[in-house]
Amino acid sequence: MRLDSISIANFRNHTLLEFEPGHSITNIYGRNGSGKTSILEAIHYCALTRGFSGNNDREYLKFGEELFTIRSSFTSGQGIATKVSITYSPKREKRILVNEQELQTFSSHIGTIPCVTFTPREMVIINGAPAERRRFIDTAICQYDRKYLSDLLLYRRILQQRNALLSSEQDPRVIDSALDVLTDQLVAIATEIVLVRKRFIEHFTSMLGGVYQWIPEGAEPSILYQSSLGHHENLYEKDKIQQVFRERFETLKQQELQRRQTLAGPHRDDLQFYLNKREIRKYASQGQQRAFLVAMKMTLQGYLYEASGEIPITLLDDLFSELDEVVSGTMVETLATKGQVIITSTEKKKGKGISFFSVDDYKSSKEP
Numbered sequence: 378m379r380l381d382s383i384s385i386a387n388f389r390n391h392t393l394l395e396f397e398p399g400h401s402i403t404n405i406y407g408r409n410g411s412g413k414t415s416i417l418e419a420i421h422y423c424a425l426t427r428g429f430s431g432n433n434d435r436e437y438l439k440f441g442e443e444l445f446t447i448r449s450s451f452t453s454g455q456g457i458a459t460k461v462s463i464t465y466s467p468k469r470e471k472r473i474l475v476n477e478q479e480l481q482t483f484s485s486h487i488g489t490i491p492c493v494t495f496t497p498r499e500m501v502i503i504n505g506a507p508a509e510r511r512r513f514i515d516t517a518i519c520q521y522d523r524k525y526l527s528d529l530l531l532y533r534r535i536l537q538q539r540n541a542l543l544s545s546e547q548d549p550r551v552i553d554s555a556l557d558v559l560t561d562q563l564v565a566i567a568t569e570i571v572l573v574r575k576r577f578i579e580h581f582t583s584m585l586g587g588v589y590q591w592i593p594e595g596a597e598p599s600i601l602y603q604s605s606l607g608h609h610e611n612l613y614e615k616d617k618i619q620q621v622f623r624e625r626f627e628t629l630k631q632q633e634l635q636r637r638q639t640l641a642g643p644h645r646d647d648l649q650f651y652l653n654k655r656e657i658r659k660y661a662s663q664g665q666q667r668a669f670l671v672a673m674k675m676t677l678q679g680y681l682y683e684a685s686g687e688i689p690i691t692l693l694d695d696l697f698s699e700l701d702e703v704v705s706g707t708m709v710e711t712l713a714t715k716g717q718v719i720i721t722s723t724e725k726k727k728g729k730g731i732s733f734f735s736v737d738d739y740k741s742s743k744e745p
């Protein structure tokens with residue numbers, strides 16, 4: 378997939394900006410706060426219907442303005458053009474048009490434009506809360522598996538209903554029978570989600586081992602899917618997973634009624650990352666943790682290509698200031714042989730075949 382052009386208006390600090398990246402590496406450079414990350418955020422919006430920092434739409438609207446717009450065109454590996462147009466105003470909320478057709482559900486667009494980001498703030502995937510790792514795995518799978526995305530949405534709905542029931546003040550007998558029904562529904566969908574995640578991690582980890590070889594360490598990476606089912610890592614049969622889930626909910630029933638929330642399921646699962654069988658969060662250096670994240674993202678690029686047949690667009694936000702030259706140099710070379718890479722930095726990057734875009738020059742050329 379390739380971004381041909383993007384035009385953004387009233388988006389973060391940009392009043393109006395037009396950007397046409399090259400086909401391989403493009404370096405967006407400019408001073409701190411000039412709006413480099415904002416351009417990547419806008420591209421991410423077009424691919425995944427939201428920015429990558431997890432902010433609300435409203436926070437992307439330029440201060441004092443009423444509406445932001447993003448218009449972009451992409452070309453797939455097979456030459457098919459996709460135009461994405463997004464508008465947001467607090468009054469009318471967000472609207473997304475793909476090839477002039479308004480999307481009824483934003484989720485239907487996920488996967489059309491595969492995209493992988495590398496940003497320093499994503500270190501939280503390694504050392505932050507479990508929700509960050511769940512977000513990583515879910516965003517990855519949703520980009521090539523539509524059923525998984527709809528299962529996730531359905532799971533969230535059932536979970537909300539189940540939590541509402543657990544907190545309700547109804548007659549305990551009414552709660553009890555309704556709980557059985559919701560638990561059955563939850564178990565069925567939770568099993569699907571856990572299975573897809575486990576299969577993803579299994580294949581992803583084997584690919585990660587290959588990618589990891591260029592990191593000058595010779596270390597062996599591994600990832601463990603830590604399920605709230607307990608020690609059943611090697612369980613892959615649907616019936617057995619369902620059975621373990623049911624038993625778990627049976628055991629947890631009194632606790633769930635007391636705490637008024639669902640205490641098992643994929644919404645509580647986590648990933649553990651290891652280097653040479655030692656948990657990264659506890660034992661690896663900052664540099665090793667960063668290199669691990671980079672290797673994971675590079676693996677994801679290859680994984681999404683394999684799964685979707687489309688090379689993802691890669692967005693690198695100022696990562697190099699924090700990586701040593703061997704890792705960052707190899708990474709850009711490797712990624713650029715595979716597709717379009719857009720990198721931000723404060724200094725103009727050195728290297729062959731790079732296209733450049735200076736945010737500062739662009740802005741001063743547009744000022745009256």
Ligand SMILES: Nc1ncnc2c1ncn2[C@@H]1O[C@H](COP(=O)(O)OP(=O)(O)OP(=O)(O)O)[C@@H](O)[C@H]1O
Pocket residue numbers: 388389390391407408409410411412413414415416436437438439440695721723
């Ligand atoms: N809603 C908004 N309206 C106007 N300006 C905003 C809004 N949100 C953020 N900004 C400002 O936009 C500017 C650009 O931010 P951005 O993160 O894109 O810069 P950057 O060039 O990537 O900076 P750095 O090199 O420091 O990472 C910042 O000064 C930020 O404070």
